[in-house]
Amino acid sequence: MNATREVVCRRSLAGRDVAHEKRLRTLLSLVLAVAFVLPGVNAWAQDNPIMPKFSIGGEQKKKLTPEEEERQKRIDADYKAATSKIPAQKVPDPWADVRQAPAASGQKASASTRNASAQKKKQSAQQPQ
DSSP states (O other), X not given: OHHHXXXXXXXXXXXXXXXXXXXXXXXXXXXXHHHHHHHHHHHHHHTOSSSOOOOTTSOOOOOOOHHHHHHHHHHHHHHHHHXXXXXXXXXXXXXXXXXXXXXXXXXXXXXXXXXXXXXXHHHHXXXXX
16 A cells, blocks of 8 residues: 555656646747747838838928928028038137147147246246356
């Protein structure tokens, strides 16, 4: 009788393990199928001949009437004229006071370097020798 109980217990434990492994394999297969199919679905949705073509950003460009075209050209010309009146802006250099001027022979010294050299000349001229 004890031997029969052991056999029944072994079969039920083995059956549970097999069922558990089968569920895990099924779940793994499902996850892998989704992982391979999902990128393909996205690509198919972008170039699907069945789906209508529309833009989320707004309507398709409509044909302008001659009055609207003339108005648009006038607006563009006014914009170009206004932007051409703006003088060229000098780019600010926040590190100009910190950075030393390059020692190239063809370039002028910066204002901070000239001031420093002028002060040194004054100091050396004022000192008695």
